[in-house]
Amino acid sequence: MYLIELYILRRVLVLFLAVFIAAIGLTWTAQVLTRIDFLTTNSQTFLTILKLSFLFIPSAIPLVMPFALVIAVSQVFSIMNQDTEFVIIDAAGSTRLVIWRPVLILGVCLSFFSFFITNFIAPHARLNMRRMLEAVHSSLINTFLQEGSFREVGQGIYLEIGEQRTNGDIGCLFIVDQRNPSFDLFYYAINGVIANNQNGNFLIMKDGEIQRRDNRSGNTSIIKFDTYTLNLSAFASVNQTLTIYPKDQFLTYLFNPNPSDSYYQHHTLEYTAELHKRFTEWLYPIVFALIALAVAGNVRSHRETHISISFLAVLSSFLVYWVAYFFAERAKNDLTYIPFLYTIPISISILLIFMLLTNRRICLLIHWSDALYRLSDIWRKIGKGYHHPDKGI
Incomplete structure (x- = not known):
């Protein structure tokens, strides 16, 4: 790996970790706040609430990672473009692969990490979380001991x-x-x-x-x-039998569910849909890395840099993820939607690779870009007038 590739990888990785940790922190805080009622009404210690909220984090990691990656890549590349670093790289005769390789390596590593978390760590955490909730809801002793x-x-x-x-x-x-x-x-x-x-x-x-x-x-x-x-x-206000959902099961169980499982007997399609979702969801860090490269991996003009590259990259990623989520939910009731779980990430990846190889990129339509440019220019002039109220007098 060339020195410039290590330089890009280091910058992207540092910003990715910052965004990822911040997003996970917000997720963890939200979980603590949503469990406050659980804390007060069931007399649980704050340590129990912390443990319960931490068990939710493995399930959030595969969702947060792709978006943190696309934000980090687009932001770093936007800054490098503004500092004319891309121009210097092109002037030195380096190929686009120098810019693509560190991002793709990071995307592949995150995809494998996402597969490991989704299929081995998250199910274990979800099972423990459900057992904790079931133990609290099925035992009313702590509630009975609250006087007054x-x-x-x-x-x-x-x-x-x-x-x-x-x-x-x-x-x-x-x-x-x-x-x-x-x-x-x-x-x-x-x-x-x-x-x-x-x-x-x-x-x-x-x-x-x-x-x-x-x-x-x-x-x-x-x-x-x-x-x-x-x-x-x-x-007890809930069923005493602990219900384990398909998303709580390990990958080995999804391959061979227990026929006597009552939930499996009534929701067989959900197990099949969850199995195929596990096989495709881990691909999205790679897909989002390609989206970031297609949006921000080329030299842009001074005018184009006024338009938020990060916004365009995140918007494109969100649309792709929403379409995938839509078909994943539909597949729980209709197996004809399952092929779409594979075709969406694979076809989009092929399209993005073709765009990169042919020097094409994702960008706003011309009139949208012009409108946003004029709006940002007006806003910048208003900001200058606000900071210099005596100018022209």
Whole structure:
């Protein structure tokens, strides 16, 4: 590899890492913020929320990498063009391959890395994340131990704990069960305790009563009790069986799904679509690298540099990704869309390679370019007038 190629690779790699880390950081922050409700309503520690949000990152990496690459390449090449570095490279007699090779090498490396993350790391992280969520939603012990609050712990089930004693007992317990539209149940108890064994978790209420109100007639019946036991699993608002989706499975499982898998039995097409998606999604770092080269890999005039090359590259990449996403979603219900998952990245790559070899490039239409140039020129003049208010007086 020539010195100029190492120079380009280093600049692109540094900017790529900066954009990639920033995007992943924003994704991680968004996940933490969306889990705040999960933190407060389920009494989880902040460390648990951090762990849960970090488990989401492997799934975001394959999505963020291609866009970070196209931004880095287009931005670096735009700066090099403005600094006339491309002109110097051409004047030195170097071929276009000197500019293309470092970008393509980086794109290929990122594609293999994306394949590894998507098929080996992300499924493991997603499985752990689902198990954590399932464990929290299926166990209401932490919620029961929150005193002084009246909250919904399930679909149509509300709970209030008046006191949590030092010995672990509960005082002043009140439960409202409105799951049945025909009648409502109200549980009152002076004392209570939570017990668990191999059969599950149980709430043992002492010295209380149950009120059953008929919603049609309005009649209320009251039953007093000395001891009454509730199975907490009856209050769970979600299915106790952990549902594993195709995107959570490893590649080996997608090749040979378990016929007894209940989700596979009802959503067979989703497994087939996910398998083919895994075989094609990792190609997009290469496709986006070619897009960046087709947009920014040539010498541009001073007038063209006023138009954001990065914007055009990202816009083109987004359109390609949106089309691929559209067909991937359609393939979940109709297998006739699966060939498009392969033809989109392959055909676009062939087209872009042809454009590069024939010295063509992606650019805006002439009248769009002129309009954007005039708009940027007006904006630049307004900016100069703002910074020099006394000019001309």
